[in-house]
Amino acid sequence: GQQLNQSPQSMFIQEGEDVSMNCTSSSIFNTWLWYKQDPGEGPVLLIALYKAGELTSNGRLTAQFGITRKDSFLNISASIPSDVGIYFCAGHGRSGGSNYKLTFGKGTLLTVNP
């Protein structure tokens, strides 16, 4: 089945620093999504990308849909303590039945030291 490789697995940064994480796939994805999950909660959508090459921002967050349709990155600028959590990439594949089911990466655990 389709798999997403997400890196890094974890990050420890100081408040104010910028953060970058990425996701790659062995197969083409039609959409790329970035979610954040806090402890005891479900994932919350941060950014959705629908076109190859698309660059989208949401406040301090910026994400891009790779030209090859096989990768995406998420940048967080000027990190703050509430950015702490697990960030997941996810996507919809191109194979049959994949326009609704999401495939998730394993997540990046972000810790921000104040």
Place this chain on the structure above:
Amino acid sequence: GAGVSQTPSNKVTEKGKYVELRCDPISGHTALYWYRQSLGQGPEFLIYFQGTGAADDSGLPNDRFFAVRPEGSVSTLKIQRTERGDSAVYLCASSWSGRAGDTQYFGPGTRLTVL
């Protein structure tokens, strides 16, 4: 309610027992999804409902798992003869129509522990 709700929030059971997990989607959402999240992993797709019917149950791991959505709103995930390997957080999500562009809104999950 304003978001997807799931009950119970935590369920502890013994190996071999039967459990039911409930999901209340956002009002008006026709599409409902169940995912399972093991420790240190991302959510994995289990089943997708469009209205009352299970449009895709290819993610259910075996025939001990079953889900229903009889009236097209609330859904129940049922697990028979639970095993320790079933321990995970079970997440429910809903979306407006189920098309690829629809945002899936997740509930807080039910943490299932099988002793």
